[in-house]
Amino acid sequence: MEYRRLGNTELQLSAITYGAFAIGGNMWGGNEKKDSIASIHASLDNGVTTIDTAPFYGFGLSEEMIGEALKGKDRTKVQLLTKFGLVWDGSNSGNGEYFFDAQDNGRNIPVYKYGAKANIVKELEESLRRLKTDYVDLLQLHWPDNTTPVDETMDTLNRLIQQGKIKAAGVSNYNLQQLHEAENTIGLASNQVSYSMLNRAIEKDVLPYSIERNISIIAYSPMERGLLTGKYFKDSKLKNDDHRNGYFEQFQLDKVADFLAKITPIAKGTNATLAQLVLRWTTLQKGITVVLAGARNAEQAVSNAQSMDIDITPEEMAFINKELSLIN
Template identity: 35%
Template sequence: MPEQHKIGKTDLKVTPIGLGANAVGGHNLFPNLSDETGKAVVRAALDNGINFLDTAYIYGPERSEQLIGEVVREKGNRHEVVIASKASHKFVDGKTVMDNSPAFLKESVDNSLKRLQTDYIDLFYIHFPDEHTPKDEAVGALQQLKDAGKIRAIGVSNFSIDQLREANRDGSVDVLQGEYNLFKRGAEKEILPYTTANGISFVPYFPLASGLLGGAYSKDSTFADNRAKNPMFQGETFVRNLEKVEQVREIANAKQAEVAHVVLAWYLTRDSIDVLIPGAKKPEQVLNNLKTLQVQLTAEEIAAIDRIFQA
């Protein structure tokens, strides 16, 4: 079974590779998903030692939480599973708005508890900031829910450094989730030093840069989805990015590992990154993600990867 790490200053212990569950029931995010396959993905994670499941109200909406709730109830091991969920999306007159008001967050937690079929959520995030609610007031509402035993730890997601500082005015924020990968390293400037100094765990999303860091593309690859409009996947920039990935492949080949596993292993060497949440649409992808834990990078390799992507 994989070794477990503590998340930041919390008492939550998780496997360093968790499961990002946006493709479990995320029918609004991915085409042609099967609920049964989604449940099989969650079972594969739990059966192979992964104990950290990351979901959100908006994945579905609602369906991801429901499917996770069904599988965990079926397994009968709720006390062994660390569940993270998120809320802030609200539908008003057919439009999606963000709401961080204390009343909405408290209602959201109660609704998530029902969908997950549990009486507590291990980690609950404010998914996106809104434009109106003071960030420390929103976190204060989650602190009340923590005091009441409905949640065990407090997270914020997609917060800027200034929003994070405001949210953490009372030192209540346990986890920040934000975009970070070897191509997008902006978090290293202010956010990661702040999270490290304040005992806040940083959970990166898009760690493989929409697949670019997975090592499966060549200069002849074409894209028909959002990647077609992403500058990272266009022209000379795309070619230069692939050249960097090929340098990582040399390290991966020497270890008989995949590029993605080396990249994910590199993140786990960063201060305040305790856990990663790669997604999976099939059970076999869950098992593949776990191979990351077999990769041990030397200090020289860590520095080499750093240099490759500093250029």
């Protein structure tokens, strides 16, 4: 495993970071608690020291399971990354900017983007309780909120750093203009954004700016929610309430399948799976600090961690990139 510095902070994060969206269950067709906790333990046992979650993942369930999984562990050896700014049923529901309706057990739950000061403080306290800790290493605004002044949100993050409640502050899903505006108030440690072989939009402007400003990029959906593992093309059936049924429609699936077939020999040549090859490729891209990889069981967690053991030769990298140019 490699460990990489987060922006201008002293934090060292594992290059493969445990992404805890799927274990929350909502939008992923449910989850198995025992397997989810086992996946966290397996990650820690195989060099992954960083866990990324959010209150929205399972409407608190993801954070609760992480807190349970870390019971008895040395807190100083684990970096906890969580978020704020997506609110649903409860006292803050209806505040902020309407985002979408999330589905959970047959219910449609309105979700709002809300980055006001009082909500940040409230959400953080709830996260600390669920995670069973008194601080988080990185607190991130989950999505931009156009109803709250940016300086209000960023100034609140600065105060939380001063209070010792968080070690660093970041954002998620920010474009270049939003990064500029936020940095008028705060020195951001990171920007968590979607990035994969099939989605390299940030390379146009967000990535160069982040490299220049030493803002770490935390890449999410590197495997496009399982599409790049190849399993989807092998009679994999998704549950009706799995959001990926619609998510995969944005891609030219025939071209993706053809691309995966072409790079499969590279994976086999290094005794790796397609998923491992995809993860390793992502960690090797310029400006990418850490890559989020979800796991629903211990086997997947071990596989994700071991992707860092793969060596991709310059010739293999050139071949992969050439084939990618044909579908992007």
